[in-house]
Amino acid sequence: MGRIRQTRPPVVRTPAGALHATAAGPAGGDASVHAFLGVPFMAPPTGPLRFASPRPVEPWTGVRPAAALPPAFPQPGGPGPVGAPAPAEAFAEHAVRANVWTPDVHGSRPVLIYVHGGGWRAGSASSPTFDGARLAARADLVVVTFNYRLGPFGYGLHEQLADPETGLCANWGLQDQAALVEWVRSSIAAFGGDPENITLSGTSAGGAAVRQLALLPRLRGAVRRLVPISAAHLWAPAYALEPDDARTAFDLLADRLGVGVPGLRGVAVDTLLAAWEDCFRGAPDQRPVASGRWYRGPVQDGELVPGPDAHRPVPDLPTLTVTTDTEGSFYTAGALPQPVDDTELRGMVRAHLLQGRAGVPGEAADLAVRHYRARAREEGRADDAVSLYAEIVGDSMFRHQIVRLAERAATESRAPGYVLHFDHPVGPPSFGTPHEATAPFLFGTHGIPWHREIFGDGPVERHVSQTLMDLVSSFAHDGVPRSEAVPYWPAFTERNPRVLCLGGPAGPRITALPKAAQLEFWDTAGWHPAPDARGGPGR
Template identity: 55%
Template sequence: MTASAPRRRSVIAGAALAVAAAGTPALAAPRNPSVASTVSAAKASTSRVLTTRTTAGQVSGAVAGRTVVFRGVPYAAPPVGALRFSSPRPPRPWSGVRDATRFAAPSYQSVLPGSSEDSLYANVWTPDVRGSRPVVVYIHGGGWFVGAGSHPLYDGERLADRGDAVVVTFNYRLGGFGWGLHEDLADPATGSFANWGLQDQAALLHWVRANAAAFGGDPDNITVCGTSAGGSSAWQLSLLPEMRSVIRRIVPISAAHVWAPAVALTPQDAGEAYDRIAHRLGTTVPGLRRADAAAVKDAWEQLFSGAPDRRLLGSGREYQGPVVDGRWMPAYDHERPTPKVPVLSVHARTEGSFFTGPGSPTPTPAPTDEAELRAAVRAVLLKGVPDVPDALAERCVAGYRAAAAAEGLPDDPLAVWTEIWGDGLFRRPVVRFAERHARTGTSPLYVMDFAHPVYPPHFGTPHEATSRFLFGTHRLPEEAPVYGDGPLERRVSDTFIDLVSSFARCGVPTAAEAPAWPVFAPGRASTLILGGPRVAEIADIPKQRQLRFWDDNGWGPRL
């Protein structure tokens, strides 16, 4: 496989993931009056205690601003050797005090340097190891094949400090090591033969429940949050029977809901993928446990490089997420019930500008005329169907142009392509799942349209812009030129943190600069619009006309 092959794929985590995982500078002190006094009192006591005891042994952390951070804490045994393609095992106990001041390696991938199969580690930020705070577990995105919980974007210091919460990030297995299926890889201890990354995430949550109190967290108040692939995982984990006593609430952000052929392999194609890789490497499918890791990774990526209609496999056209296996993924998202826990659902106003703007993980020349626009739209539509007739692309462009005219939005080729890209894979499914929950769900669901614009030459509110403001990392020197670090950006970030942390604390999202936020009711002003000069306001979901094309033409799951 050539070095450029991964760049031809749609990497949800974005170009920023090419930066090596590292720590970030201390951020400003919390300004939320509802939690600042609590945090200060805790700090004044003994929050500089750097050692605590987990179920596997003692760990020693480090001061990070007004918090303590424990980096690289094992939550499972390394999935190497005979444990490759096996269910996660508990971490091996250790004696003495384990140093937890450095991040572990990212999970094995082609994007972040220094990645390794030995990567099942957690990072914990806490205002104090004493107390009983809400716990926010964040699952990183990256299309299920890149990313790391240690990436600077997900530095938990600001969220933990201002929100007075325990914040956990972590790694899970990626790509062909984490998201496939083959019955010849059945684990003799568990019987599982698929979705090892999802199994890792479940193991992490069990570890958090068992160890939350050691970090000043409440084991009975765990909120699972994630972006893109991570948002999808939060949704799926909440539906697992064994998670019902673990997960209290979820915050799926720009969730890449799973369906085939766009966002997952069919079980048949997943099995064929491992058959082909084993044949290429001159071994059997069970023999892949002993094969060279780089060779397995490269062979997997080669199967999914190039245009989706020219590949050997018909599914997994955009991402290779969870595979329906009857156990960890009983069915695709739209075929399963809606979560029974409270949900705070977030989407970005212009999801597609992450993929069509500067710094796109899949650099493609922007269309400049009608012929190029139709070719670009056809390429988007091919992500979800085996063939795209010219008439389908024409209807898509016409529908989006009509919607833009009705709402006074730009209708140039770049703008139309951008909206179609983001709506098809992200905004439309997220909105329709929220509407379904409002019709059939039994728990409250809140909807946020994150709308804070980025700076030129970037445009709109891209996919993954949300993580910068949830973690306050829009302030980092490499992020501020795109996302801003002025007074308004800080108010937007503080409000986002306050909303999520209050939701994690008691189930109702509130913030000083946000109006009262009602439970989502389609057709009524019940969506919180976050971003822009007014910071936060309640309105109906914007750009609803654009979503009709997908419903009327049967592209993607019906909800």
């Protein structure tokens, strides 16, 4: 990809006003890029704009510096396991801002928008993990990251919070994401980006957002390509509150804080967030609502989110789908007793299944363990309790829906699709290739101090990172993922469901889907959203 040597940081003029860049510094070789950090793309969602649809940013006069990353949006604990500690001003509601990295403000380059994950309740685009300088320089892309509203500020539903201008009363974080895409369309040309060539990517909750945004009528035609990574495909009760439960949760929250539901706009951030978290402590069957059992993402509101991802159309856009080899080992690092015997394993699996759906049959955990142990032995993989638990969690929460939706797209979409199985191993305390292991390699930040011990920074890691960057960036440029290190990679089709495996010293290779037999358990487990009456995915 092209590289351009830069001079002093430039000034760009957006529809809202002028911005002064900061030098992003060397980003590999002799390349450098310009960074525009903490750029407002909507009005701060504070005061009367809390629980409101995004409003346009207030124009400014003069030249506004864009040299500091925004704080993280308010969230419990830190900004997520894959991120580093937040900036000095740790959390703030006004943190809904964007960061832009560009090799040159002149020209018209493809744009990659990245949506951070964190279970709709945590995470931050300001994490050093998502520093876009290396990717922008190597790939000759304009890279955009951003914060959006999280937790009760971003995801819920209540008619008493209906916006007087839009009528919307739910999913404010998703509305922020849509506002960011619209801002990029209107402003990115000033940064050297092509508003007609936007690729949308994201991981976990951000990977789910990629599909949800692509299906929004208001964004039709705004996005050209999709790169969902380890997508947490939405369904209730595991990943979201049912609409009635969302109303109940906001009623309970207001009652506990001694205000009406509209009065929640005036409650202190920390107070409101702490009260919300208290509503969801303990086992799911001990809570005042039955859904939102693991995470509380977008609510099915009939407009922005008509239904679970599995029951919605597949976007008719070129898609590069990414999943990791052991998504579930993200949840086991340092969190399980050692060793785990089979009795404990079945109890852990039973508890996990109850996180995803109430009323799980008593024998379900035993059936899952037996299926996964048999498949592991057939394929010569580890069958110890911790390894099996990680596989069960990762497949049930991520890989099963990711793969089945990719298969659906191969039959229903006219656009080409590709599937990448990322299997580069990480270091202790985790193992395998866990959920969220891709971002440090996509952004080239695997070698920063925060990540080096777990992800590594040797020749193999640098090669894996450069290859992943090249694949995603070439896809963003023209819709065909390629790299000098990768053999011919065919599209994933119903007749030829081949995937690219990337990671480790074996190098890139084209194979059948790894561990496909494991996923068969979930086809008949009755745990994910069921097919509709026609026997196929619902619409």
